[in-house]
Amino acid sequence: MAMAAAVRAAAADAVVTFLWVLCVSTLGASTAAVTSYLRVQGFHYALLITVSLLSILLFAFNLLCAALGGASFNPTGVAAFYAAGLTNPSLFAVALRFPAQAAGAVGGALAISELMPAQYKHMLGGPSLKVDPHTGAVAEGVLTFIITMAVLWIIVKGPRNPILKTWMLSISTVSLVLSGAAYTGPAMNPANAFGWAYVNNRHNTWEQFYVYWICPFIGAILAAWTFRAFFLSPATKPKAKKA
Numbered sequence: 438m439a440m441a442a443a444v445r446a447a448a449a450d451a452v453v454t455f456l457w458v459l460c461v462s463t464l465g466a467s468t469a470a471v472t473s474y475l476r477v478q479g480f481h482y483a484l485l486i487t488v489s490l491l492s493i494l495l496f497a498f499n500l501l502c503a504a505l506g507g508a509s510f511n512p513t514g515v516a517a518f519y520a521a522g523l524t525n526p527s528l529f530a531v532a533l534r535f536p537a538q539a540a541g542a543v544g545g546a547l548a549i550s551e552l553m554p555a556q557y558k559h560m561l562g563g564p565s566l567k568v569d570p571h572t573g574a575v576a577e578g579v580l581t582f583i584i585t586m587a588v589l590w591i592i593v594k595g596p597r598n599p600i601l602k603t604w605m606l607s608i609s610t611v612s613l614v615l616s617g618a619a620y621t622g623p624a625m626n627p628a629n630a631f632g633w634a635y636v637n638n639r640h641n642t643w644e645q646f647y648v649y650w651i652c653p654f655i656g657a658i659l660a661a662w663t664f665r666a667f668f669l670s671p672a673t674k675p676k677a678k679k680a
Contacts, residue, residue: 458545563633564622
């Protein structure tokens with residue numbers, strides 16, 4: 438039973454991550470298309486459209502992940518919720534889910550590379566290191582720490598309204614992407630980074646593993662421990678859910 442559940446969770450993660458990378462990679466092109474259709478110009482209009490589109494995407498994926506029994510498209514999210522005591526996946530399940538997410542991301546990146554219209558292909562490529570590896574590693578770790586804290590607070594302690602939750606998640610994500618654009622992209626999601634690194638033949642380098650896997654996991658787990666220590670009192674800590 439446990440093995441079957443772990444396999445189902447990994448399969449769900451692979452499907453969700455495939456779809457996430459496929460869809461989220463179109464945000465740049467979608468923003469350009471909407472601004473052109475509405476005939477609006479300027480950074481602030483583009484930013485508002487991007488946040489709105491991402492909110493719609495996050496809302497849809499929250500429903501999809503819930504329908505698939507708690508599927509996830511971000512390995513650091515799985516680690517963070519475990520470290521915060523909110524879930525309790527088995528090591529066997531984790532050992533299956535992380536590779537499944539990476540494989541799903543590769544499939545999504547390959548698919549959107551083929552499907553994206555020619556005039557928007559230059560907007561693809563995924564996160565890439567723009568500074569030295571150590572600076573990039575610190576940046577990716579810090580950004581993942583912040584987004585993990587934001588996600589945990591918004592989901593666990595934030596407003597009950599799902600639309601408001603999604604809007605807050607979208608604003609947090611876009612803000613950090615803009616903040617880290619000059620450093621690592623950024624990814625804040627090892628699976629997404631791996632998918633695009635595979636497409637660009639950078640998936641088997643030490644820099645890829647160091648910047649986009651090791652440091653994001655450190656940042657996410659530290660954020661989860663911090664959240665658990667300061668925002669979850671022993672009396673109110675929820676029971677961990679089996680994944």
